[in-house]
Amino acid sequence: MKHRRTPTTPSTRRRRLPLIRIVGGGLFLCGCLFVAVRVLASPTGVIDAGLKQCRSAVSEARAHGASTYAPEQLAAAAAAYEQAMSAWQRQNRRSFLVRDLDSVRIRASQGAALALEAVSRAVAVCDSLKKSAHVNIAIASQSVEDIRDQFGNLAMSTAWRRRLVESELLLSQARAALQRADYLVASRKLDRVIALSSQIDNEASTRIQRYLASKPLWIQWSDETVAWSRSHNDVAVIVDKMARTCRVYSAGRLSCEFAAEFGPNWMSHKLRQGDDATPEGRYRVSARKGAGQTVYYRALAIDYPNERDRTLFRAAQKEGRIPSGARIGGLIEIHGGGGKACDWTNGCVALSNADMERLYRMARAGTPVTIVGTSGKP
């Protein structure tokens, strides 16, 4: 037998209605409570404070010159801030019931930490560059001054001279940068000055070493010349290019010493006509030119080129070191007109007129004249 559903009567419905209301109201209250807890517990204030701290830290890093002295750290801090902001924007588009703001907080915190790191690094790098710039400007200034003083006497090549001027210009620019506290620019320019100076120094040292390779031969020539003067009880002349002197020996003893000037290319041995080099070798006075016979007050011509010079000339031509049509040259003299404090002759040895007068009186045709790169004596 089937049970028949009891039809709902008005009294039955009246008993069910309060129950529905109670359950519905309870659910509503729970929902409101949940929302209230979610809202009150929201870390918006914390996030905002964290981002503000990160922004301030990045600004402080910039104020300490991090864009110059710690650019990578500053960029990382700025990127962390932007990532935090992007994450916050993404979370704000979601329902507040499901937002996750931990990633925002973490990125903001990382950004602030990176910015502090940028400040530390910027201060340290700036301080270090400032100290090294002050030290290096003194070193660079001294290097450049030394090159001007010392190598100015070494027949400076055009390439050296250009590098030296470039160094001087960079040094001036470095001083200007240092004055406006731009330590990075100052350091870079000073590094370049020191590098150029070092390059000139190395090249000059190499050149001097090559020059001094013949020193033993020159010392031998000098000693033999002095010995000849002693044994013949006669006058002999030794010209020392590096010492810039013209020494007169009489009976093997130093009689007098004069300051001498040479050709601009004095560090080279004369190979050909027009090379402005003063030759090295053992020569003799071939002619004496008195007043009216020379434009240089008085002159003693020497017998350049000798056999050794001719041999060297032929070898240089064969090796292509001088043009095939070049001439060996001649007319090398010791003459007056000097005292100009520079190397100006075409290869001759120049003395002041007063000194030339004295030498002219002492020397005669056949007097040995030995020209050396250095005699080893100062």
Place this chain on the structure above:
Amino acid sequence: MKFKALVSVAAVAASMGVFTGCAKAPTADIDAAKKAIETAKTAQADQYAAASYQSADDTLKAALAEVEKQNAAMALSRNYTEASRLLKVAATLSAKSEADAASGKEAMKAEIESSVTATKSALQAAKDLLKKAPKGKEGKEALQAMEAELSTVDASLVQADADVAAANYVAAKDKLTAAQGKIQQITDELNKAIEKTGGKKK
């Protein structure tokens, strides 16, 4: 019955209002402020008006953070007044930094161009003086040396021109000042040499 239905509908609408909110983010102000800062950056305000540009950028960042702070709040409690104010300030500061940059650049450019003209004139004068220097054997090496030095200074001025073209006025100024010093030094040496031989100083 009908009254109850109406009350129910009103309650639902009010609930929807609570959750969807009434205040809107100031997107027009955001766009205007962002555009202003980009324009200032294009005008090199970050180089020529660094302080005012940075102030504008910081204000914009603060404004955008304020917008998000309000976006995070409950709909009924959102208030974008402060954000709008900050955005307008950021736009104003950006415009100021752009104007500062323009006037700063113009002033520096005028100063540098004047310096370029003066330095090139001095260099040409030194070259002309070199031609008039005594040509004797004793001066030959010294003249060749000065010629090489002036040539190096000339090369430095070419670099300065490149800096001016790239609007690197600080670098250009340093090069010009250094060149002027060197030119003066060479000119003084030339004048001494000319005076020594009895010529007239220039």
